Amino acid sequence: MTEAAALDRSQAATPVPAPLLSVRNIEVVYDDVILVLRGLSLEVPQGAIVALLGANGAGKSTTLKAISGLLKTEDGEVTRGEIVFDGERIDGTDPDKIVRRGIFQVMEGRRIISDMTSLENLRLGAFTRSDRKVSSDIEMVYNYFPRLKERTGLAGYLSGGEQQMLAIGRALMARPKMILMDEPSMGLSPLLVKEVFSIIKQINRDLGVTILLVEQNARAALSVASHGYIMEQGKVVLDGTAEELRDNEDVKEFYLGGAGDQRKSFKNLKSFKRRKRWL
Ligand SMILES: Nc1ncnc2c1ncn2[C@@H]1O[C@H](COP(=O)(O)OP(=O)(O)O)[C@@H](O)[C@H]1O
Numbered sequence: 001m002t003e004a005a006a007l008d009r010s011q012a013a014t015p016v017p018a019p020l021l022s023v024r025n026i027e028v029v030y031d032d033v034i035l036v037l038r039g040l041s042l043e044v045p046q047g048a049i050v051a052l053l054g055a056n057g058a059g060k061s062t063t064l065k066a067i068s069g070l071l072k073t074e075d076g077e078v079t080r081g082e083i084v085f086d087g088e089r090i091d092g093t094d095p096d097k098i099v100r101r102g103i104f105q106v107m108e109g110r111r112i113i114s115d116m117t118s119l120e121n122l123r124l125g126a127f128t129r130s131d132r133k134v135s136s137d138i139e140m141v142y143n144y145f146p147r148l149k150e151r152t153g154l155a156g157y158l159s160g161g162e163q164q165m166l167a168i169g170r171a172l173m174a175r176p177k178m179i180l181m182d183e184p185s186m187g188l189s190p191l192l193v194k195e196v197f198s199i200i201k202q203i204n205r206d207l208g209v210t211i212l213l214v215e216q217n218a219r220a221a222l223s224v225a226s227h228g229y230i231m232e233q234g235k236v237v238l239d240g241t242a243e244e245l246r247d248n249e250d251v252k253e254f255y256l257g258g259a260g261d262q263r264k265s266f267k268n269l270k271s272f273k274r275r276k277r278w279l
């Protein structure tokens with residue numbers, strides 16, 4: 001066999017692996033009437049960090065809650081489409097069952113329990129587990145976040161950065177296959193953002209945990225993600241590799257350029273319309 005033929009054959013023998021998570025054309029409605037997601041699709045490959053970006057109100061948190069099942073606690077429902085995780089449909093499944101299947105959401109605003117200690121918060125993260133490795137995993141979390149070990153008081157007294165670290169640490173305690181992170185950079189100083197994102201990258205590399213990262217801070221998210229999706233008004237309007245998105249002129253202008261409140265909608269852009277390869 002020639003080298004080329006061998007290469008050909010080896011390529012043919014390698015099937016494209018199914019993504020760990022597929023969200024297919026979902027619609028989400030709150031309170032039976034408020035349509036928030038309008039045909040949203042995205043994929044997250046096993047072991048990847050994928051960023052979901054967009055302005056406030058675009059529907060990013062709703063997307064994460066649809067995946068984790070937490071929508072139910074807010075009177076929201078997936079009314080169309082499907083969500084497939086690790087080969088099985090999970091839309092409509094209760095949130096605790098979804099945790100057991102291996103998805104853990106780190107909520108926006110951290111949601112740690114402020115009148116418990118860090119250690120108690122970490123133990124809570126392991127609520128689905130019956131194995132004996134919980135103590136060694138607490139040590140693992142302390143290795144990533146040494147400051148948490150030093151702060152023995154109530155979690156409510158931790159700084160914003162420390163609370164974010166605790167929220168991520170608590171997710172790790174569930175030993176999830178996938179973590180959904182909702183705006184981990186929110187309220188943190190630029191230096192802390194850098195620190196938290198570098199640990200996110202490390203966790204992904206060391207533990208192989210797949211991460212879907214929701215952010216308004218596109219720059220920080222694209223510095224660790226391999227792929228990104230940009231959403232507006234309940235839909236994905238652009239997606240690509242992190243590199244493609246960083247180089248895209250519209251993304252630069254609207255999401256990386258510090259345009260702040262001057263930011264217009266992607267939809268109003270002629271150049272953007274030309275690039276709408278996703279429609
Ligand atoms: N529990 C809820 N009930 C009704 N509407 C909601 C609820 N949560 C979010 N929304 C609406 O859905 C839209 C998207 O919200 P959200 O998913 O939080 O966006 P993002 O996370 O991108 O800022 C907003 O218009 C918001 O007002």
Ligand SMILES: [Mg+2]
Nearest residue numbers: 060061062108
């Ligand atoms: Mg949000």
